[in-house]
Amino acid sequence: MLHGKKILLGISGSIAAYKSITLLRLLVKSGADVKIVMTPAARDFVSPLTLSTLSHNTVLVDLFDEAAWANHVMLGRWADLFVVAPLSCNTLAKMAMGICDNLLLATYLSATCPVWVAPAMDEDMWQHPTTIRNLAMLQGFGNHVIPVNTGELASGLVGPGRMAEPEDILLQIQIHFAESGKLAGKKVLVTAGPTYEPIDPVRFIGNHSSGKMGLAIAHELAARGAEVQLVAGPGVTAPARPHIQVIRVNTAAEMYSACLQAFEAADIAVMAAAVADYSPVTVAGEKIKKKEGGLVLELQKTKDILKELGNRKKKGQFLVGFALETNNEKANALEKLSAKNADLIVLNSLKDEGAGFGNDTNKITIYDREGGEHIFPLKSKSAVAADIVGMIIKKIYA
Structure with missing residues (x-):
């Protein structure tokens, strides 16, 4: 269903980054061409080598690498959809404020395609007024927020804040592409x-x-x-x-x-x-x-x-x-x-x-x-x- 679709997967520093591997495999299996941009902190949770092997594309991390800096505008224009999964509390705050201190954020600010985010954080962080405000700002900019799940969290607490399951994110992406363009010319x-x-x-x-x-x-x-x-x-x-x-x-x-x-x-x-x-x-x-x-x-x-x-x-x-x-x-x-x-x-x-x-x-x-x-x-x-x-x-x- 996603054959020929160009999807940019952004990964930020969250324990939920392990789910990004499954999401990547599902996207590739569905026929999508997937490129990946990570925050430096995300490397502590998932290996760029693993992601590069599964995506068949170079994984970009460093903002000041000469080739990567030249690519951030291209990436934002190349993609049909930019999905940030997981979206950490830190990266959420930076996106809401327009802070640009890594390649993922530079790419986000350059993106001309729809941007989707899948938040992942602990319950108290998820329910903090600052997080609520930042999410509202992202939505106000036209970004699509994938709802979080409720369940066991990394802290051991049980509550809202779990990143949506990769299968659910894939389904939402499939629905998006199935319906996108239906209003073209309207x-x-x-x-x-x-x-x-x-x-x-x-x-x-x-x-x-x-x-x-x-x-x-x-x-x-x-x-x-x-x-x-x-x-x-x-x-x-x-x-x-x-x-x-x-x-x-x-x-x-x-x-x-x-x-x-x-x-x-x-x-x-x-x-x-x-x-x-x-x-x-x-x-x-x-x-x-x-x-x-x-x-x-x-x-x-x-x-x-x-x-x-x-x-x-x-x-x-x-x-x-x-x-x-x-x-x-x-x-x-x-x-x-x-x-x-x-x-x-x-x-x-x-x-x-x-x-x-x-x-x-x-x-x-x-x-x-x-x-x-x-x-x-x-x-x-x-x-x-x-x-x-x-x-x-x-x-x-x-």
Whole structure:
């Protein structure tokens, strides 16, 4: 299934590096051409000679070797996929911060292909706030994090942090290549983040959306070959990435205009933004001074972007909406699916722990026009994005 695919395997200093030997054998057996880059610390856990023999390629380790330094840009452009397995806590931190002090990190910063990482560390390290932040940063850059397993760890503890098994990583890679390219040539509109509706020059009405879900969807769509226009609200961190054009807006009105323009040429639209439902009728030209008594704001409804796109949808266009609910979740989602002429509605509830604004995880249910209900467990937002894009592909090629 991987015949002719070029995979770059990165190995960092972790006891789980012994699993990389099995992963390498599985990749080669599946027909992939595998090259390996290691951190200097990884040599303490697995022999470059063993890896070189199994891969039939020279294993690169040293950043300042003349040939290796010339190769790091080439490696990042040669590969169809860069998999770092295991990803140690130390290498994770360096990747998140853009530190470049070894060949693996130099190659990562040069890579133009999708990057996947398989973390491996002890339970306390895995659950540390710094690790959680660093993983979120990697995902925000568009990298795919392979979930860890729970089990016995090198310390003797039992808990989360074990690197995924090589067979499971291979299966995910096979699925990735089976589905990658299916959206080649497709133009996709994605919205992400909040909108800010100004009250005066310094105040606004907004919400807690971080844009992480929409950003993850945009990255997943681009990884599968689509050309993405990402309409991003304020505060959304959207690093430059091939095949993603970022259009920045602030207000619901600006997002409405940008979406209508982009939707004309779009094959698919995914409305993941948390657009304000109301905006002030009057915006003060100067900062409103604090006075005795209250302040009354007159609000007006904003234009319904999803509904307008549903009204304008042409044959062949595919429209996905989101529903964030706190009560009567299913009924409200199904009503929205029908009223907005959407093809899919992605429901998530603020009642679900780990879901909703600001989290790095989400728990969704997808409803389709055929009456299907597709329930997914709590996952990282990058994994949720893969589920959503997978459902889109399934529907448009049904």
